[in-house]
Amino acid sequence: MRHRLLAPVLVLSASLCLPGLAACGAGTEPGAETTTHASGASPSTDPDSAGTSDAEEGAASASESADVDLSGKTIAIDPGHNGGNADNPAKISEPVPDGRGGTKACNTTGTSTNSDYPEADFTWAVAKKLRHSLEEAGAKVVLSRKDNTGVGPCVDERGTFADDADLMVSIHANGSESSSVKGFHIIVADPGEDAKTEKASVSLAKSLGSAMGETFTPNQAYGKDAISRRPDLAGLNNASVPAAIVECGEMGNREEAKLMESTSGQSKYAAALFDGIVDWF
Numbered sequence: 027m028r029h030r031l032l033a034p035v036l037v038l039s040a041s042l043c044l045p046g047l048a049a050c051g052a053g054t055e056p057g058a059e060t061t062t063h064a065s066g067a068s069p070s071t072d073p074d075s076a077g078t079s080d081a082e083e084g085a086a087s088a089s090e091s092a093d094v095d096l097s098g099k100t101i102a103i104d105p106g107h108n109g110g111n112a113d114n115p116a117k118i119s120e121p122v123p124d125g126r127g128g129t130k131a132c133n134t135t136g137t138s139t140n141s142d143y144p145e146a147d148f149t150w151a152v153a154k155k156l157r158h159s160l161e162e163a164g165a166k167v168v169l170s171r172k173d174n175t176g177v178g179p180c181v182d183e184r185g186t187f188a189d190d191a192d193l194m195v196s197i198h199a200n201g202s203e204s205s206s207v208k209g210f211h212i213i214v215a216d217p218g219e220d221a222k223t224e225k226a227s228v229s230l231a232k233s234l235g236s237a238m239g240e241t242f243t244p245n246q247a248y249g250k251d252a253i254s255r256r257p258d259l260a261g262l263n264n265a266s267v268p269a270a271i272v273e274c275g276e277m278g279n280r281e282e283a284k285l286m287e288s289t290s291g292q293s294k295y296a297a298a299l300f301d302g303i304v305d306w307f
């Protein structure tokens with residue numbers, strides 16, 4: 027409808043990484059919010075990929091934000107991980123409440139593309155673009171972190187920071203070991219904070235998935251709607267409002283990595299998330 031920039035191509039694989047709000051993919055430390063299903067395929071290199079630093083903040087979807095009114099709405103965006111996490115292993119290993127009576131590691135480093143473009147950089151770039159568009163449309167936006175050079179926050183705060191918002195969207199990218207795995211998927215907490223919030227989170231996930239599917243490939247290994255439900259993700263468990271993690275794509279997949287590393291690709295991800303949020307209200 028609004029975005030028809032890429033033809034969906036379905037590439038399904040039995041080899042999947044099911045990451046969490048704090049971690050995606052291989053290379054994360056033990057105890058991280060990551061479940062990795064090993065794959066036999068080796069990652070491909072991507073000589074065409076050029077690492078892109080934080081993209082300039084710009085409208086994710088300027089044409090849409092002009093005719094959308096989000097006045098009175100507060101939207102929480104959680105850009106996954108943080109640029110300083112890798113240099114602070116002790117801090118991000120600290121146990122924090124997992125939202126279900128246990129503990130979880132504070133945070134993780136996240137994954138990266140085969141040319142070492144970090145997930146934290148990608149999520150930060152998309153979050154800034156998404157924030158810009160949402161604010162252009164009149165929304166109040168709160169972010170879980172203020173820059174891409176710090177450490178954390180821990181996964182419990184990545185849920186509670188959204189307490190005063192109407193919804194929370196956590197932006198991540200996945201790190202399956204197989205470079206053939208492709209596509210986005212979305213995760214909601216099951217069980218949720220309560221039945222009403224859980225239902226609203228599923229509704230949010232469906233809206234985000236529908237909008238993402240206009241431009242990107244859904245990874246239907248997670249179900250027809252590319253939505254998975256998990257009990258173990260502390261960020262989602264600590265959220266009191268409708269919340270979803272969007273794993274925007276696979277950083278080990280050559281085609282998706284090029285999109286994630288480019289400013290134009292980041293704008294497309296932000297635009298899709300913007301549409302999904304707008305359509306949910």
Ligand SMILES: [Zn+2]
Pocket residue numbers: 045046047048049050106107136137145198199
């Ligand atoms: Zn992640």
